[in-house]
Amino acid sequence: MSISTSGESHVLFIDLSREKAVKQPVTPEEVKLYLGGRGFNSRKLFEMVNGKIDPLGPENVLALGNGTFAGTALPMTSRLHVSTISPLSGILGDGNAGGEFAAMMRYAGYDQIIIIGRASRPKYVWIEDERVEFRDAEGLWGMKTGELVDVLRDEHGDDVSVTGIGPAGENLVRFATTMVDKYHAGARGSGAVWGSKNLKAIAIRGTKGVEPADLETFYGLAKEDLEYFKKSEFVRKIYSVIGTHYGLLSWHPGWRYFSRYLGPDELPKGLRPEDLAAYEVGRTQCYSCPLACKDVYYLPKTGEYGTSSEFESIYALGSNNCITDTEAVLQMEHMADEYGMDVITLGDTIALARVLHERGILSDEVLNGVSLEWGDAEGQIELVRMTAYREGFGNMIAEGYRNFAKLVGREALAYSYDVKGLNRGWYEVDFLNGVFTLAHATSTRGADHLRGRSWAYWENDVNMDPEAVRRMLEAGLPDYRVDPVGALIAGERACTLADSLGRCKGSINMWFQAVPLVWKYPIFKGTAMLLTAFTGMKFSERDVVDALDRIYLTEMAINVKQGIKKKHYDVKFPPELAKTEKFRRQEKRHWEMVDEYLERRGCDVETAYPKRETLERLGIGHVADEIKGKEFPEWDGPPLWPLESYPGGE
Ligand code: SF4
Structure with missing residues (x-):
């Protein structure tokens, strides 16, 4: 090779x-x-x-x-x-x-x-x-x-x-x-x-080159894939015209700490795609990408340029905190990039603080002069800065979502809509036939939309090329309306593949981008052809699927060592809804789906550990040796340090 x-x-x-x-x-x-x-x-x-x-x-x-x-x-x-x-x-x-x-x-x-x-x-x-x-x-x-x-x-x-970090990384x-x-x-x-x-x-x-084993075949296939993206009208419209704001056209951002999810027609003035477009001055792209989805925006108040304003930052920093001032949202996103902080956890943690304060769970004394009025853009801009430097109340926000709730106290934890410590809001199990909540529960890095969820219900792709989607369904892609668990496992495989090949999953989360050549060949056949041409080793579609499952089960085993048990595949509802009959029924259905998922993944349904026979079939029996029969202390988040012991911590 x-x-x-x-x-x-x-x-x-x-x-x-x-x-x-x-x-x-x-x-x-x-x-x-x-x-x-x-x-x-x-x-x-x-x-x-x-x-x-x-x-x-x-x-x-x-x-x-x-x-x-x-x-x-x-x-x-x-x-x-x-x-x-x-x-x-x-x-x-x-x-x-x-x-x-x-x-x-x-x-x-x-x-x-x-x-x-x-x-x-x-x-x-x-x-x-x-x-x-x-x-x-x-x-x-x-x-x-x-x-x-x-x-x-x-x-x-x-x-x-x-590659590196900004002040937020230095301040832990x-x-x-x-x-x-x-x-x-x-x-x-x-x-x-x-x-x-x-x-x-x-x-x-680096000054060397790359030489595929079968140069002609590899570059022939790569060229074909490139041509597809260049020729597709839908792709051109999405990326060149709308870019990373695409989600605002079809997804539902949280409003006022997930008290509602806004439909595309309900977006407040200031957070609509045309409001954001008014600040756009150009486009930029990553290496080897013909799509250039990233907007470059100009901030008149500060005289700065930023890039890649996305659905996620608009909901987390904007609508979920009731902030509708376009420039303030873009400014906070740019600040987060410059300090080096994740906008989703940043915005959701601040929104959680607002709701806890509103309910009297978080006292004024702890805030120490910080305003948590819904929609206070200026106050939030200052809180973003304080968080990066762990100043005052920002030192608590810097602990991040569930850890922040833990610091506030037991009552606050009931409002932490996380799975395994990661925040993504809460959703009814009935929504999209259970795929949303199940995907959050099974993600190997905690609640997340890029681990399989968005690929499991594939609406975006239907708009794009119905003929290709029909071929994919015929080739065995499960339909989430009939088989949500199968659809999720397929979605998880698609994301694992993209992340392992180094392929961008893109701003519109679609199969055609994550999985090379899937618009032409059944599911993973194009990938197998590319891998064979590139490495000189024969890859079948089965080899590709086995590699993807091997990766996913290895990740589950990493988490077993960090104390993850089956109970951590749970689903969160707002405390005032959680005890109603409707949500008890939904919770029951969720656990039935978790059991089916574990069974089909080859895991033990009682413990959620990968089974030895599954790992041995995948050629990684040593993973079973390392976790079997061992007691790992139950997960309860990372150990938290005393706030004053962090760099800059007060
Ligand atoms: S994020 Fe993805 S689609 Fe956008 S420019 Fe980079 S590689 Fe291309």
């Missing part, structure tokens, strides 16, 4: 405590078993993290993985996948972002970077092909993310790619992001893990 013009690709192990870097070749067997990106990262986390840990301690592992097709001409394969044990949830935390870092890693000869230990002083790592240097970062500490990229490019050249904000060339990978607080390791950034330049 040759995937680089200079020979095999490598894993680069970086030990910050000892300032040592060691390379290890990636074997063909690893690619066959775990594909790359998210798959590689999850494997390493399972192997290297034994038992429950403090995610902010030096024993945590930070894994950066490019996807199998990074640096090639297959469109939208720019994602850098970041995985760790999350300081926000205390279980697997991962996510990805575009930019050029993933391709640069491939060109430098690396498919994965594993970071362990803790530097004694702030450092950054400079990589140029084989050369790896540990450099002083005292002068970079405190810098916001945009300036960090500019300064490191001044130092090393405009062609380098940079539990939902700090990893920035990749000014884009952001949430990865559930991975930025705080960088901060805990005293690592500010990695800058990289």
Whole structure:
């Protein structure tokens, strides 16, 4: 297998405590078993993290993985996948972002970077092909993310790619992001893990190439996929005209801390697509992407430019807090990017604080002068800044959603609509035939829409190309209206594939983007053809599905080690509804679906642990050896530190 013009690709192990870097070749067997990106990262986390840990301690592992097709001409394969044990949830935390870092890693000869230990002083790592240097970062500490990229490019050249953190990561904000060339990978607080390791950034330049085993076939297939996206009218309209605001046309943002979900016709003035478009001054895109979905917006009040205003930031920072001032919402999103914080957890935690204050559960004394009036844009802008620096009440918000509720007290936890520590609101089980709530419960990184949920009900794709969707259903894609559990497992496989290949799942969450060539060939056949041409190893569709299930079950096993039990697959309803007959019935149906899901995934229905026979069939029986018969203390979120012990904490 040759995937680089200079020979095999490598894993680069970086030990910050000892300032040592060691390379290890990636074997063909690893690619066959775990594909790359998210798959590689999850494997390493399972192997290297034994038992429950403090995610902010030096024993945590930070894994950066490019996807199998990074640096090639297959469109939208720019994602850098970041995985760790999350300081926000205390279980697997991962996510990805575009930019050029993933391709640069491939060109430098690396498919994965594993970071362990803790530097004694702030450092950054400079990589140029084989050369790896540990450099002083005292002068970079405190810098916001945009300036960090500019300064490191001044130092090393405009062609380098940079990943790192802003002030929120340094201050161990539990939902700090990893920035990749000014884009952001949430990865559930991975930025705080960088901060805990005293690592500010990695800058990289690679000068090699990529050489598929069967160049002609691989580039023929990649070209076909690219042409599809270039020719599709629907895709052009969505990406070029509407971009990342697409969700506002069809999805339902939460209003006033999920007291309602707004239909597209109910969006308040200020948060409609045309209001956001008024601030747009251009478009930008990630490496190897023909779509350019990311808007560039200008903020007249501050004179700054921002990028990628999305459905998520508009609902979390805007409607869920009753803030409808367009520029204020965009400004807060830009601030979150510059400080390096996840907008969803930031906005939802502030909205949770508002509802707790309104109900008298959170006292004025704790707020210490901070206003929590619904719709107070100026007050929220200041609270965003205070959170990044852990100032005053911002120090509590910086703990993030469920952890914040825990600090407030038991009564507050009833309003924490999380699964395994991650926030995504609450939904009736009857909604979309149960797929929404089930997907939140089964996601291996906690409640989430990008782990399978949005792919399980595929409405977006029906609008796009009914003929192709018909072919997919004929090829065996389960219909969520008939088989919601089967549809969810299929959706989880699609997302696992995209994250492992390094493919963008996109701003409209569709099968055609996540799964290469699915518009032409049955489900995973196109992927198998691409993998065969790229690696020179024969991949069947069965091999692809087995790899995806192997990755998912390995992730479940990571969480078993962090104390996840079956009870943590639960569903949350607002406390005033939870005890009604209607919601008891819905809860019962949810648990029936969880049982069916576990059965079909090959897990024990009593414990939710992956079964030995399933793991052995997938060729990873050693995973069963590590979890079977062992007692892991039950999960209750990550260990929280005394507030005054954080950097900057008051
Ligand atoms: S669709 Fe958007 S987010 Fe995805 S690779 Fe293209 S520009 Fe980047």
